[in-house]
Amino acid sequence: MASSNNNASLFESITKDIVDKGYSISHYALPKELTTLLLKHIAVLPKDDFQRAGIGRAEDHAINELIRTDEISWIISNSKATCEWLKWTMSLQVFLNRRLFLGLFSFESHFSHYTKGDFYKKHKDAFKGEDNRVLSVVVYLNKNWSVADGGELVIYDNQLSTAFVADNSLATVTPSLGTIVVFLSEEFPHEVLPAKSDRYAIAGWFRLNNSIANKIAPPS
Numbered sequence: 351m352a353s354s355n356n357n358a359s360l361f362e363s364i365t366k367d368i369v370d371k372g373y374s375i376s377h378y379a380l381p382k383e384l385t386t387l388l389l390k391h392i393a394v395l396p397k398d399d400f401q402r403a404g405i406g407r408a409e410d411h412a413i414n415e416l417i418r419t420d421e422i423s424w425i426i427s428n429s430k431a432t433c434e435w436l437k438w439t440m441s442l443q444v445f446l447n448r449r450l451f452l453g454l455f456s457f458e459s460h461f462s463h464y465t466k467g468d469f470y471k472k473h474k475d476a477f478k479g480e481d482n483r484v485l486s487v488v489v490y491l492n493k494n495w496s497v498a499d500g501g502e503l504v505i506y507d508n509q510l511s512t513a514f515v516a517d518n519s520l521a522t523v524t525p526s527l528g529t530i531v532v533f534l535s536e537e538f539p540h541e542v543l544p545a546k547s548d549r550y551a552i553a554g555w556f557r558l559n560n561s562i563a564n565k566i567a568p569p570s
Protein backbone atom coordinates (compact mmCIF):
# COMPACT_ATOMS: atom_id res chain seq x y z
CA MET A 351 0.00 0.00 0.00
CA ALA A 352 1.25 3.48 -0.87
CA SER A 353 0.88 4.69 2.70
CA SER A 354 3.08 2.02 4.31
CA ASN A 355 6.13 4.33 4.38
CA ASN A 356 4.08 7.05 6.04
CA ASN A 357 2.87 4.49 8.55
CA ALA A 358 6.46 3.64 9.47
CA SER A 359 7.29 7.21 10.50
CA LEU A 360 3.90 7.67 12.19
CA PHE A 361 4.23 4.39 14.11
CA GLU A 362 7.79 5.38 15.04
CA SER A 363 6.65 8.67 16.56
CA ILE A 364 3.76 6.98 18.41
CA THR A 365 6.24 4.46 19.83
CA LYS A 366 8.59 7.24 20.95
CA ASP A 367 5.75 9.13 22.66
CA ILE A 368 4.56 6.00 24.48
CA VAL A 369 8.09 5.35 25.76
CA ASP A 370 8.68 8.98 26.73
CA LYS A 371 5.35 9.87 28.33
CA GLY A 372 2.82 7.05 27.95
CA TYR A 373 0.52 8.86 25.56
CA SER A 374 0.66 10.17 22.01
CA ILE A 375 -1.35 12.71 20.02
CA SER A 376 -0.91 12.95 16.23
CA HIS A 377 -2.84 15.50 14.20
CA TYR A 378 -4.02 14.79 10.62
CA ALA A 379 -2.22 11.49 10.94
CA LEU A 380 -4.64 8.77 9.88
CA PRO A 381 -3.82 7.72 6.29
CA LYS A 382 -5.96 9.72 3.89
CA GLU A 383 -7.47 6.79 1.97
CA LEU A 384 -8.47 5.09 5.21
CA THR A 385 -9.96 8.31 6.59
CA THR A 386 -12.05 8.76 3.44
CA LEU A 387 -13.28 5.15 3.56
CA LEU A 388 -14.27 5.47 7.23
CA LEU A 389 -16.06 8.78 6.66
CA LYS A 390 -18.11 7.25 3.83
CA HIS A 391 -18.81 4.18 5.95
CA ILE A 392 -20.12 6.24 8.85
CA ALA A 393 -22.34 8.25 6.54
CA VAL A 394 -24.20 5.09 5.47
CA LEU A 395 -24.16 3.19 8.79
CA PRO A 396 -27.79 2.48 9.73
CA LYS A 397 -28.87 4.42 12.83
CA ASP A 398 -29.97 1.14 14.43
CA ASP A 399 -26.37 -0.11 14.42
CA PHE A 400 -25.62 2.38 17.19
CA GLN A 401 -26.65 1.27 20.67
CA ARG A 402 -26.48 3.02 24.00
CA ALA A 403 -23.02 2.24 25.36
CA GLY A 404 -22.90 -0.34 28.15
CA ILE A 405 -26.48 -1.57 27.95
CA GLY A 406 -27.20 -4.13 30.65
CA ARG A 407 -29.62 -4.47 33.53
CA ALA A 408 -31.94 -1.52 34.08
CA GLU A 409 -30.06 -0.43 37.24
CA ASP A 410 -26.73 -0.49 35.40
CA HIS A 411 -28.27 1.48 32.60
CA ALA A 412 -29.35 4.29 34.95
CA ILE A 413 -25.90 4.50 36.53
CA ASN A 414 -24.30 4.33 33.15
CA GLU A 415 -26.16 7.40 31.95
CA LEU A 416 -24.49 9.48 34.62
CA ILE A 417 -21.12 8.46 33.23
CA ARG A 418 -21.61 8.38 29.46
CA THR A 419 -24.42 9.18 27.05
CA ASP A 420 -22.88 8.31 23.68
CA GLU A 421 -23.95 5.50 21.38
CA ILE A 422 -21.59 2.87 20.00
CA SER A 423 -21.38 0.34 17.19
CA TRP A 424 -18.79 -2.46 17.51
CA ILE A 425 -16.54 -2.83 14.49
CA ILE A 426 -16.40 -6.12 12.60
CA SER A 427 -14.77 -6.85 9.26
CA ASN A 428 -17.94 -6.59 7.18
CA SER A 429 -16.94 -3.80 4.80
CA LYS A 430 -13.95 -2.43 2.91
CA ALA A 431 -13.68 0.45 5.39
CA THR A 432 -13.70 -1.69 8.54
CA CYS A 433 -11.36 -4.27 6.96
CA GLU A 434 -8.86 -1.51 6.10
CA TRP A 435 -9.20 -0.10 9.63
CA LEU A 436 -8.50 -3.51 11.17
CA LYS A 437 -5.55 -4.00 8.80
CA TRP A 438 -4.12 -0.64 9.85
CA THR A 439 -4.54 -1.35 13.59
CA MET A 440 -2.96 -4.79 13.05
CA SER A 441 0.08 -3.17 11.46
CA LEU A 442 0.33 -0.79 14.43
CA GLN A 443 0.04 -3.80 16.77
CA VAL A 444 2.84 -5.66 14.95
CA PHE A 445 5.04 -2.54 14.98
CA LEU A 446 4.54 -1.90 18.71
CA ASN A 447 5.16 -5.55 19.59
CA ARG A 448 8.43 -5.55 17.63
CA ARG A 449 9.65 -2.32 19.14
CA LEU A 450 8.35 -2.48 22.69
CA PHE A 451 7.70 -6.21 23.31
CA LEU A 452 4.24 -5.26 24.55
CA GLY A 453 2.74 -8.67 23.73
CA LEU A 454 -0.38 -7.09 22.26
CA PHE A 455 -2.51 -9.99 21.15
CA SER A 456 -5.95 -8.84 20.09
CA PHE A 457 -7.83 -5.70 19.21
CA GLU A 458 -11.43 -4.59 19.64
CA SER A 459 -12.96 -1.28 18.60
CA HIS A 460 -16.22 0.57 18.14
CA PHE A 461 -17.54 3.63 16.40
CA SER A 462 -18.95 6.16 18.80
CA HIS A 463 -21.50 8.85 18.14
CA TYR A 464 -22.14 11.78 20.46
CA THR A 465 -25.04 14.08 19.70
CA LYS A 466 -25.48 17.57 21.16
CA GLY A 467 -25.00 17.44 24.93
CA ASP A 468 -23.47 13.94 25.03
CA PHE A 469 -20.41 13.35 27.23
CA TYR A 470 -18.25 10.68 28.78
CA LYS A 471 -17.18 11.58 32.32
CA LYS A 472 -13.67 10.98 33.63
CA HIS A 473 -12.80 7.27 33.55
CA LYS A 474 -10.02 4.80 32.93
CA ASP A 475 -10.20 2.16 30.21
CA ALA A 476 -8.55 -0.52 32.37
CA PHE A 477 -7.66 -1.18 35.97
CA LYS A 478 -4.50 -2.82 37.24
CA GLY A 479 -4.97 -6.55 37.71
CA GLU A 480 -8.58 -6.43 36.58
CA ASP A 481 -8.39 -6.05 32.86
CA ASN A 482 -6.13 -6.99 30.02
CA ARG A 483 -6.62 -3.81 28.01
CA VAL A 484 -3.11 -2.45 27.54
CA LEU A 485 -3.26 0.30 24.99
CA SER A 486 -6.16 2.56 23.98
CA VAL A 487 -6.40 4.15 20.55
CA VAL A 488 -8.88 6.82 19.50
CA VAL A 489 -9.26 8.37 16.06
CA TYR A 490 -11.59 11.20 15.11
CA LEU A 491 -13.85 11.42 12.10
CA ASN A 492 -15.20 14.98 12.20
CA LYS A 493 -14.72 17.34 9.28
CA ASN A 494 -14.39 21.05 10.08
CA TRP A 495 -14.63 20.68 13.86
CA SER A 496 -14.28 24.02 15.63
CA VAL A 497 -13.71 25.10 19.22
CA ALA A 498 -17.41 26.01 19.44
CA ASP A 499 -18.30 22.34 18.82
CA GLY A 500 -16.80 21.31 22.20
CA GLY A 501 -16.43 17.55 22.66
CA GLU A 502 -12.73 17.72 23.52
CA LEU A 503 -10.91 14.73 24.96
CA VAL A 504 -9.11 15.70 28.16
CA ILE A 505 -6.29 13.44 29.37
CA TYR A 506 -5.36 13.64 33.05
CA ASP A 507 -2.27 12.87 35.08
CA ASN A 508 -2.90 9.77 37.18
CA GLN A 509 -0.19 10.64 39.73
CA LEU A 510 -0.96 14.28 40.34
CA SER A 511 -4.00 14.69 42.61
CA THR A 512 -6.27 17.72 42.34
CA ALA A 513 -5.85 17.93 46.11
CA PHE A 514 -2.48 19.48 45.30
CA VAL A 515 -2.91 21.18 41.94
CA ALA A 516 -5.90 23.03 40.52
CA ASP A 517 -5.61 21.43 37.10
CA ASN A 518 -4.04 18.04 36.53
CA SER A 519 -4.88 17.79 32.85
CA LEU A 520 -2.03 16.81 30.56
CA ALA A 521 -3.65 17.47 27.20
CA THR A 522 -6.89 18.64 25.62
CA VAL A 523 -7.57 17.20 22.19
CA THR A 524 -9.92 18.66 19.58
CA PRO A 525 -11.66 15.73 17.85
CA SER A 526 -10.67 16.81 14.34
CA LEU A 527 -10.61 14.58 11.29
CA GLY A 528 -7.58 12.26 11.23
CA THR A 529 -6.27 12.97 14.73
CA ILE A 530 -4.96 9.83 16.47
CA VAL A 531 -4.61 9.47 20.24
CA VAL A 532 -2.87 6.46 21.79
CA PHE A 533 -2.32 5.92 25.52
CA LEU A 534 -1.58 3.26 28.13
CA SER A 535 -5.05 2.14 29.22
CA GLU A 536 -4.31 1.76 32.95
CA GLU A 537 -2.35 4.98 33.33
CA PHE A 538 -4.50 7.85 32.10
CA PRO A 539 -7.91 8.92 33.36
CA HIS A 540 -9.66 10.84 30.58
CA GLU A 541 -13.02 12.34 29.70
CA VAL A 542 -15.01 13.62 26.75
CA LEU A 543 -16.43 17.09 27.38
CA PRO A 544 -20.03 17.67 26.23
CA ALA A 545 -20.25 17.83 22.46
CA LYS A 546 -22.23 20.63 20.88
CA SER A 547 -22.50 18.98 17.45
CA ASP A 548 -22.58 15.40 16.16
CA ARG A 549 -19.23 13.88 17.05
CA TYR A 550 -17.88 10.67 15.52
CA ALA A 551 -14.85 8.69 16.64
CA ILE A 552 -13.44 5.20 16.83
CA ALA A 553 -12.21 3.95 20.21
CA GLY A 554 -10.22 0.72 20.35
CA TRP A 555 -8.15 -1.36 22.70
CA PHE A 556 -5.22 -3.69 22.28
CA ARG A 557 -5.37 -6.57 24.72
CA LEU A 558 -2.99 -9.17 26.06
CA ASN A 559 -3.60 -12.84 25.35
CA ASN A 560 -6.77 -13.77 27.22
CA SER A 561 -5.81 -17.35 27.98
CA ILE A 562 -2.49 -16.26 29.47
CA ALA A 563 -4.04 -13.34 31.36
CA ASN A 564 -6.71 -15.63 32.79
CA LYS A 565 -4.12 -18.00 34.20
CA ILE A 566 -2.40 -15.16 36.00
CA ALA A 567 -5.58 -13.58 37.34
CA PRO A 568 -8.84 -15.55 37.28
CA PRO A 569 -11.62 -13.88 35.32
CA SER A 570 -14.00 -11.84 37.43
Ligand code: OGA
Nearest residue numbers: 475488503540542551553
Ligand atom coordinates in the same frame (compact mmCIF):
# COMPACT_ATOMS: atom_id res chain seq x y z
C1 OGA B 1 -13.81 5.77 25.23
C2 OGA B 1 -13.19 7.11 25.18
C3 OGA B 1 -12.56 9.08 23.95
C4 OGA B 1 -13.01 9.94 22.82
O1 OGA B 1 -14.64 5.46 24.34
O2 OGA B 1 -13.48 4.99 26.15
O3 OGA B 1 -12.59 7.48 26.16
O4 OGA B 1 -12.39 11.02 22.66
N1 OGA B 1 -13.28 7.87 24.06
O5 OGA B 1 -13.96 9.60 22.11
Ligand code: MN
Nearest residue numbers: 473474475540
Ligand atom coordinates in the same frame (compact mmCIF):
# COMPACT_ATOMS: atom_id res chain seq x y z
MN1 MN C 1 -12.02 5.81 27.45
